[in-house]
Amino acid sequence: MADLCGGITLEMLKEAWETVRSSPLGVINTPMIPWSQTTLQLDGPACNIHIKLENMQRTGSFKIRGVANQFARRPAGGHFVTMSAGNYGKSFAFASKHYKSKGKVVMPETAPVSRSVLIQSFGVEVERVPNSGMMDAVNRCVQEENMTFLHSYDDMDLIAGHASLGFELLEAVPRPDVVVVCCGGGGLLAGVAAALKLSGCQGTRIYGVEPDGACTMFKSFMEKKPVGMDTKSIASGLAPPFAGALPYELCQRYVEDIVLITDEEIKSAVSTLYGAGLLVEPSGSAAFAAVANGRIPDIAGKTVVVILSGGNIGKDELVHFPD
Numbered sequence: 001m002a003d004l005c006g007g008i009t010l011e012m013l014k015e016a017w018e019t020v021r022s023s024p025l026g027v028i029n030t031p032m033i034p035w036s037q038t039t040l041q042l043d044g045p046a047c048n049i050h051i052k053l054e055n056m057q058r059t060g061s062f063k064i065r066g067v068a069n070q071f072a073r074r075p076a077g078g079h080f081v082t083m084s085a086g087n088y089g090k091s092f093a094f095a096s097k098h099y100k101s102k103g104k105v106v107m108p109e110t111a112p113v114s115r116s117v118l119i120q121s122f123g124v125e126v127e128r129v130p131n132s133g134m135m136d137a138v139n140r141c142v143q144e145e146n147m148t149f150l151h152s153y154d155d156m157d158l159i160a161g162h163a164s165l166g167f168e169l170l171e172a173v174p175r176p177d178v179v180v181v182c183c184g185g186g187g188l189l190a191g192v193a194a195a196l197k198l199s200g201c202q203g204t205r206i207y208g209v210e211p212d213g214a215c216t217m218f219k220s221f222m223e224k225k226p227v228g229m230d231t232k233s234i235a236s237g238l239a240p241p242f243a244g245a246l247p248y249e250l251c252q253r254y255v256e257d258i259v260l261i262t263d264e265e266i267k268s269a270v271s272t273l274y275g276a277g278l279l280v281e282p283s284g285s286a287a288f289a290a291v292a293n294g295r296i297p298d299i300a301g302k303t304v305v306v307i308l309s310g311g312n313i314g315k316d317e318l319v320h321f322p323d
């Protein structure tokens, strides 16, 4: 397979960081707190855990970082289309309103109607289609209406924007031994891993975490190429049908390993975090679930950073989680 991302450099990622930092979208340098500050005890080997609170990010997830860089690098007043049922769609809609660009989000008809309503409230059009028809709907918009497609995880500008989280992480915890990041299509993991490794953190082990029912990056590592599968998980943000081609290239270069967790472990992590006063959605809790359930090897006595990637969860959804 051709090397898709040989051109990635520290300078390019730093430039994107500057774009994200100064973005008119108001991207937040989110807090990093030591787990001990929560006063909750965690089972397992004693280690020095820090959590990065992207659940407190503008629009409720890290996605706004990549979106800020994507929009800054596209012509103003463009007409964009994307495919998303969740956090990317929300950030895309928020940015479209700000940049006064026309936008459309193609969404699976199984997504909650409240999601469509929220996205439409930013002035962005929503087209609800059957799952299998999403790509066709996007292609129609590109070919017949001349819209530009923005990908929600397989896009270098987006990944470079996500890398800003890696740089911020190093400002707060300069020498992490281990960094744990959840993985859907792999954009976040790829961006954070590239920022750390290109900044010289050769000794830092970076782990990706996927639900066992939606483990496209895990399978891609096994098959040595980006692959897809029928995915199913309570963490819908971690369950796109394919691993991204660019994220795969970067992850196989910079990521130590991909570990798997179950949906039950994710649910219990959501509850534990809630008990610590942190509202985190299932996708956003996956990295924490991996640490809490002993999936990350050799962490005793180590400095471990865990990213909580999003907090978009409704009160109605929370009732399904264990006490």
Ligand SMILES: Cc1ncc(COP(=O)(O)O)c(C=O)c1O
Residues within 6 Å of the ligand: 061, 086, 087, 088, 152, 153, 182, 183, 184, 185, 186, 187, 188, 189, 236, 237, 238, 281, 283, 284, 309, 310, 311
């Ligand atoms: C909260 C949250 N975390 C993680 C992810 C996964 O991101 P990526 O597709 O870049 O791996 C998503 C994707 O929607 C998400 O919403």
